Amino acid sequence: MKVPVPKKTRNLEKSRKEILDAAFIQIFTKGFQGTSIDDIVGKTQFTKGTFYHQFPTKLDLGYALVDEVIAPMIIDRWIVPLEKFENPLEGILFQLKTLIGESDPKHLKLGCPLNNLVQEMSPIDKEFHKKLKQALNLWIDELEKHLLRGQKSGFIQKSINTRQIAQFIVMAHEGFYGLIKGLDDPDIFKSLYIQLQSYFKTIEV
Amino acid sequence: MKVPVPKKTRNLEKSRKEILDAAFIQIFTKGFQGTSIDDIVGKTQFTKGTFYHQFPTKLDLGYALVDEVIAPMIIDRWIVPLEKFENPLEGILFQLKTLIGESDPKHLKLGCPLNNLVQEMSPIDKEFHKKLKQALNLWIDELEKHLLRGQKSGFIQKSINTRQIAQFIVMAHEGFYGLIKGLDDPDIFKSLYIQLQSYFKTIEV
């Protein structure tokens, strides 16, 4: 029972996605200001015409990147996997180990897509700042939900402010990425991880 | 007993410093790639001639910025003040509160000069990465010295690896700056600070 795929050579949504994916990689590597439109379309099968058919300006591409690529990516990588863990703290540590500790060093050198843009673009463009702030708050919000769940299930001390924990954990994620990017030391992750575990002990019941 | 100041209108060292200071502010605000040579010299009393008399290329200015401005600034702001504290952990928290907690929000929005450059330039230029790494390691090294002192004086548990603590603390500094820059929430510092205090409890004797 095959679904006959229409052999359309033009598809607005697909083209948008392809451009966003190419932009993601390029901007992740070289920064927003260090990436040109020609760089981006050069990595796709399209030309500038397609780009400007989709995005009014380069900044609009940046906004779409945060909303449509980076924010969903954060949910996918750092939030959804927590559902499998009864104890969210355990899940958070596991994800850290998996997504950072066992990640290709070549990849880690590029840091965190969200953090990179926050540091580069927040002071430069208000709308960018707004979008990035939304993505950070989304991350914190969703993390807090899991922490609250963990608190109700008796894994986390009742007295502790879960908002504060969520903020501290996101801070640590950005810090991890940032320091790993700056230092080139393969041992640095484990070192930071051990100390974060130590922090977690102070909030566990 | 006045020192007769020579009324020289030309001074290589002074000019270099003026250019570096202007570059620091501009790059701190707009990023390295977002700052042009004309931007920089426009903020000084000089012109491009002076700039290229001092620095062969824009990248060389960046290297000098890290070595001659940013690295010394870190020592001045985060290390030297610790000398006044018997307990280094107390000093670290005090400095955090002073230099971040009580800092002008307009200034905090720009983040940390070192972290900004690490995130922007590390993947782009090898020499930049090297210089930034050196600055980070200098910070960690000097911090560890104080932690070792604190350990000897009985403020910090003997069993704990001071290198790991130093790395975690620098990570937290970058993370603090990064998250404060991203979120625009005036309460965020206090929140992070409280959780860091909680971490410090795990290493105090």
Next chain:
DNA sequence: AAATTAATATACTGAATAGTATGTTGTCAA
């Protein structure tokens, strides 16, 4: 099938930018 519209391509423009070539002037040693 023709007409219309949407998706993509091409060629161009004006502004910005790193770097250069060369000119000028202050400083200092002889």
Next chain:
DNA sequence: TTGACAACATACTATTCAGTATATTAATTT
């Protein structure tokens, strides 16, 4: 006092880049 050189200025170049104008072709509608 005067050359010589170091510090700084000016004018220019080649390139890159965001954005535009317009052309072309695939898809859809009538």
